[in-house]
Amino acid sequence: MLNGRTPSVKDVAAAAGVSLGTVSNVMNRPEVVSARTRERVERAMAELGFVRNESARQLRAGTSRTLAYVMLDGTNPFFHDVAQGIEFAAEDADLSLFICNSNSRAAREEVHLDRLLQQRVQGILITPVDPAAPHLDELVRRGVPLVIVDRVRGADSCCSVAVDDVLGGRIAVEHLAEQGHTRVAFIGGPESIGQVHERLQGAREIWESLGHDPEDLIYLPTDSLSVAEGRSAGERLAGLAARRRPTAAFCANDLLALGLLQQSIGAGLRVPDDLAIVGFDDIEFAAAAAVPLTSVRQPRQELGRAAAQLVLDEATNPNHRHQQLQFQPELVARASTATRARAL
Amino acid sequence: MLNGRTPSVKDVAAAAGVSLGTVSNVMNRPEVVSARTRERVERAMAELGFVRNESARQLRAGTSRTLAYVMLDGTNPFFHDVAQGIEFAAEDADLSLFICNSNSRAAREEVHLDRLLQQRVQGILITPVDPAAPHLDELVRRGVPLVIVDRVRGADSCCSVAVDDVLGGRIAVEHLAEQGHTRVAFIGGPESIGQVHERLQGAREIWESLGHDPEDLIYLPTDSLSVAEGRSAGERLAGLAARRRPTAAFCANDLLALGLLQQSIGAGLRVPDDLAIVGFDDIEFAAAAAVPLTSVRQPRQELGRAAAQLVLDEATNPNHRHQQLQFQPELVARASTATRARAL
DNA sequence: CACGGTCTTTGAAATGTTTCAATGACGGTT
DNA sequence: AACCGTCATTGAAACATTTCAAAGACCGTG
Incomplete structure (x- = not known):
């Protein structure tokens, strides 16, 4: 035999x-x-x-049957939801999806990209550590179909799919202001991450346009967007003098918000009564928190699906035009900012 | 050019x-x-x-440079931690890791396996929907290096890596008994999942061996191991007559426990005073919950790492012997079961 | 019965590597 | 000057498929 x-x-x-x-x-x-x-x-x-034998097929036919997604941070469920969206689109197009994880390390990202190039994948979706990194230009020069997910690149040298983060910042803070808060913290960092920068910018814009004192929007920087950093921010918050202490916090993502929530409850604060909290992303665990978290929802799966469609268009359509898709975020109000009678 | x-x-x-x-x-x-x-x-x-060109290389050399992991449920962070462990091992061996997600659907799992076979990957790691599925035998017959992760197969026809779930059930319930609880709920299902069955079995064993009435260990079955099911179990729990209502619950995984925790707090119960909760897996979000969750910790990354090593051994070592590795779970006590004076 | 047309099947080339036996070059030793 | 050994390079075959021009088979028509 x-x-x-x-x-x-x-x-x-x-x-x-x-x-x-x-x-x-x-x-x-x-x-x-x-x-x-x-x-x-x-x-x-x-x-x-x-x-x-797929290798032989691909060698001769000159065309691969797989897409790849290089995700930024495997510990953040947000990216898995994006990946899920891509997977669905890939399934529809009868392609396989290769998922890599750079863990926020540029070197690892480069290794993955190199492998994918060797594999001659049909297209690459990526949430890059640094959207301006030269190895991304390299991909573009080579003509590999490429879509940046959840970030944007300066020039329109390739497609990208993202959410309007400035708007996201605005609606979060607008919501808090509507609840009567007059001193609000913004928690997030490092500011070098485009997302963080823009959410903060949106927050500041709306805050001032509502006639509040810029001094009353307090920026508490963090080293990363993790649960642990959220806890530590909570401690710093608690350490502020009572008259300067904010009654609400807007966190740059849900992991931070979850950490802050945990720390606050542990310290005996009532949420939202003593501290209202808004997160960003609306990951599944936001709704599942002890005090369900108000969050700025990104259409996570949609993001992935749209990105996959763009990359497929670039791969198959000879007169493809690069596009910078932008989705609108939307506020999901839950218990962590529930309205109540507020002492003025 | x-x-x-x-x-x-x-x-x-x-x-x-x-x-x-x-x-x-x-x-x-x-x-x-x-x-x-x-x-x-x-x-x-x-x-x-x-x-x-990796296709040409692989075709001629006859050997692939990638491993694959077919995970069971992308919405459960547990599996991502396992994947992370595999990824580290793959990185050490200078291999790529192809991650697929079956979403608990047997059909999807089969499609993925078929693709991986065509790709001639060097080895396959999988947490199968059903460890007894015939398409797994098929892989074994074909001689593809295969390791079952977090499940076991009857015959030792292939390697597997798992945790002693019976023991896990024992230590969870033992812990609750030590805290003085005399009526405990087990929440989980469907019982057809080996894990659930064994954790329940362990729970019953220790419960009876401690001299408690079997009737006082109440089984609340669920349809799946998700946050939503945890919430719904919480409602059923609340609906029990006061004299039959347990003072503690052991959940078959952390997602259930998180759902239960949320529902309980929302309903005004104090955790752990009115209801103590133990989860299983010890995912990162367990520690990050409002009331940090006591959980039975599985060495998640270790599981992945060990599995990868086994598959590599099978792929490269001519006199490889199949092994069924079993890790020991360990209790991580947190606030959700904190000791307190208990009314007798 | 020759012709033309349609529908199937064939054979050979091509894809980009790796591998390995064979060849070549170069110094050093007798 | 002939010979030998070492070290570096070459050329051709092999891997499993796809593709496509060309050949064959079959049938009806004139």
Whole structure:
């Protein structure tokens, strides 16, 4: 029985008594081969347990059947939701999705990109550590279909899909202001992350346009966007003099908000009565928190799906035009900012 | 400039004025080629922007450079931690990791496995929907290195890596009993999942061996292991007659526990005073919950790492023996079961 | 019965690598 | 000057597929 080797089209052809080209036709254009031989070939395949060798196929056909997503941070569920969206789109297009994780390390990201290039994947989706990194230009120069997810690049040298983060900042703070808060903290960092910068910018814009004193929007910087940093920000918040202490906090993402929530409750504060909290992303765990978290919702799966469609367009449509898609975020109000009678 | 085509070894050879075999040597056994020509070839590669075609390499060399993990449920962070562990091991072995997600659907799992077979990946790690599924046998028969993660298969037809779930159930309930609870709920399901079954079994064993009435260990079945199901179990719990209502709950995983916690707090219960809660897995969000969750910790990354090592051994070591590795779980006590004076 | 047309099947080339036996170059030793 | 050994390079075959021009088979028509 083929002495162990895994059977090739040649073996199938021999078993079915046809030429090797015919076997290939059965797989790639079944309509061209007569019903009788097709059936014979298919039976031979089943009997031998034939599995097409994708490397050989790709080598000869010159086209890969996989997409890749390089995600930024595997510990943040947000990116998995994006990946899920991409996966659905890939499934529809009958492609495989290769998921990599750079863990926010530029070096790792580069290794992954290099591998993907070697693999000749059909397109790359990426949430980069640094959208301006030169190795991304490199991809563009090479002509690899590329879409930046949840970030944007200066020049429109490639497609990107993102959310209007300035607007996100505005609606979060507007919501807090409506609840009567007059001193609000913004928690997030480092500011070098575009997202953080823009959410803060939106927050400041609306705050001032509502006639509040810029001094009353307090920026508490963090080193990263993690639960632990949220806790530590909570401690710093608690350490502020009572008359300077904010009654509400807007966190640059939900992980921070969850950390802050935990620390606050642990310290005996009531949420939202003593401290109202707004997060960003609206990950599943935001709704599942002890005090369900108000959050600025990003259409996470939609983001992924749209990105996949763009990359496919670039890969297949000869007169593709790069686009910078922008989605609108939307506020999901929950208990962590619930309205109540507020002492003035 | 090569009129658009991406350069091949042939182009590099021409540019460097050497034979094509020499270029290959530079990549695969640099020690055999003289320093001068090696340098010349490397310069040519850099100038042309040569990237090795992995399909061709794999086709000829007959060996793939990637591992694959088919995860069961992308919405559960537990599996991402496992994946992370695999990724580290793969990184050490200089391999790529292909991550797929079956979303608990057997059909999707099968599609993924088929693709991976076509890709001729070096080995497959999987947390299967059903460990007894025939398509897994198929893989074994084909001789694909295979490791089952976080489940076990009856016969030792392949390697597996798991945690002692019976023990996990025992230590969870033992802990609750030590805190003085005399009526405890077990929340989880469906029981057809091996994990659930064994954790329940462990719970019952220790409960009875401590001299408690089996009737006082109340089984509240759920349809799945999600946050939403946890909430719904909480409602059922609240609906029980006061004299039958448990003072503690052991949940088959952390998602359930998080849902239960949220529902309970929302309903005005104090945790742990009115209801103590133990989860399972110890995902990051367990510690980050409003009331930090006591949980039975699985060594998640270790699980992945060990699984990767097994699959590599099977792939490379000719006298590999299948092993069923079992890790010990360990209780991480947090506020959700904190000791307090208990009314008897 | 020759011709033309349609529908199937075939055979060979091509894809980009790796591998390995064979060749070549170069010094040093007799 | 002939010979030998070492070290570096070369050339061709092989891997499993796809593609496409060309050949064959079959049938009806004139």
